[in-house]
Amino acid sequence: MTEESTVPVPWITPSGRYARVLGRAVDVALALAVLFAAYGYAGDYDLLLGALMALALLARRTRPGTVMAVVMALALVQFLLHDPNLSPPPAYAPAAYDMAVLFAMMSVVHHSRTPWMPYAAGGAVLLATAVASFGVPFLGLDGFGDGQSLLIFWGLALTVWLTAFGLHTRRLYAESQAARARHAEREQEQRARLAAARERAEIARELHDVVAHSLAVMILQADGAGAVLRTSPDLAESALKTIAATGRDAIDDMHRIVRVLREGWPETPGAGEERRLVTLDEIDVVADRARTAGLTVDLSVDVGEGRLSPAEEMTAFRIVQECLTNTLRHAGSGARVGIRVREEDGTLLIDVTDDGAGALAGRAPVGESGGNGLVGMRERVELVGGAFEAGPRLDSGWQVRASMPVRTKNAVKGLVGTER
Numbered sequence: 001m002t003e004e005s006t007v008p009v010p011w012i013t014p015s016g017r018y019a020r021v022l023g024r025a026v027d028v029a030l031a032l033a034v035l036f037a038a039y040g041y042a043g044d045y046d047l048l049l050g051a052l053m054a055l056a057l058l059a060r061r062t063r064p065g066t067v068m069a070v071v072m073a074l075a076l077v078q079f080l081l082h083d084p085n086l087s088p089p090p091a092y093a094p095a096a097y098d099m100a101v102l103f104a105m106m107s108v109v110h111h112s113r114t115p116w117m118p119y120a121a122g123g124a125v126l127l128a129t130a131v132a133s134f135g136v137p138f139l140g141l142d143g144f145g146d147g148q149s150l151l152i153f154w155g156l157a158l159t160v161w162l163t164a165f166g167l168h169t170r171r172l173y174a175e176s177q178a179a180r181a182r183h184a185e186r187e188q189e190q191r192a193r194l195a196a197a198r199e200r201a202e203i204a205r206e207l208h209d210v211v212a213h214s215l216a217v218m219i220l221q222a223d224g225a226g227a228v229l230r231t232s233p234d235l236a237e238s239a240l241k242t243i244a245a246t247g248r249d250a251i252d253d254m255h256r257i258v259r260v261l262r263e264g265w266p267e268t269p270g271a272g273e274e275r276r277l278v279t280l281d282e283i284d285v286v287a288d289r290a291r292t293a294g295l296t297v298d299l300s301v302d303v304g305e306g307r308l309s310p311a312e313e314m315t316a317f318r319i320v321q322e323c324l325t326n327t328l329r330h331a332g333s334g335a336r337v338g339i340r341v342r343e344e345d346g347t348l349l350i351d352v353t354d355d356g357a358g359a360l361a362g363r364a365p366v367g368e369s370g371g372n373g374l375v376g377m378r379e380r381v382e383l384v385g386g387a388f389e390a391g392p393r394l395d396s397g398w399q400v401r402a403s404m405p406v407r408t409k410n411a412v413k414g415l416v417g418t419e420r
Helices: 017-039 046-057 064-081 096-111 117-134 147-228 233-263 282-292 310-331 372-383
Strands: 296-302 336-344 347-354 387-392 398-405
Touching (some): 046 096, 064 096, 064 117, 117 147, 282 296, 282 310, 282 336, 310 336, 310 347, 310 372, 372 387
Parallel strands (some): 296 336
Antiparallel strands (some): 336 347, 347 398, 387 398
């Protein structure tokens, strides 16, 4: 027989060390009861059979099928040794220590995890009591009971079997509930980890966009101010003002991000400090800063009023901002940038190209990932179900293209895509 040991389940059995101690105490008590019952018989083999049955019951939890087979075999030996013509017979049958058969059957029903074993154990006990009652005439074995005694034995066996089966069903139900609870807990932990990973990625994108763009503008402005400080004080003063304004905006953005790291995202709009909504109008601001840093920016925004949700406006703004940052860093002042943002047939299209200040670009395949900026832009676009590609142009410079499905503000009422 195939058997498996059970696992203690809360609210049915104690757990841990107390469960093991209590279980062992019950096993010893049952074994002593069988041994004590066998001690009162005068047959030469009664005490030996009872002791062997009692010894087998000590393993009833870990090897219920094996214990059932051993006890049934000993009961068969008891039946074969019984001889009513002798006084006393070598072994009495039936005897009180035959309760070990019921204990073994109960252990199989309650502790075995093989579906058919409880039914096999119950059928084996019913068949054995029928054979013991009526004997096996063609083998010359006489029974020791009649129909009335058989009904009593069967009733007792069925009562024990149903009780054990009820406990077995209750245990399986409790285990299934515990397994579902563990599965739900693992799913919740996984969702929490995924949410934390998404939040970390979002914060990383915000940090990169804010810091990289602001530093690129400030560095170029500082270099320009240093170059014209003596020859053109007015231009130097304008550059310094741009540096100060850019720095103040960057500090404000950093404060919001640090507050999120310490306190978490506000659950509802308006909770805590009022959120700053990023709109397409701010593209003009970053374009002007890029112009003051030395870029020639040709900007075209053709999007109807109210056509984009706040999240889509922020995504478009961040893509344009990152493209200008990359142009400032890699092409430097003197580069020409073309920016086209338009909405066509429910799709937001963003196309940003630069001439690389006339320097030849590499021949890397379009769409391959680059630094953190390209990774962040790609993540932003893919999060809203769009497509993104970036790479060098055929002659010189760089090109970025993004397309995103448009959901109007009315269609996404309550969805707020903001910087915090």
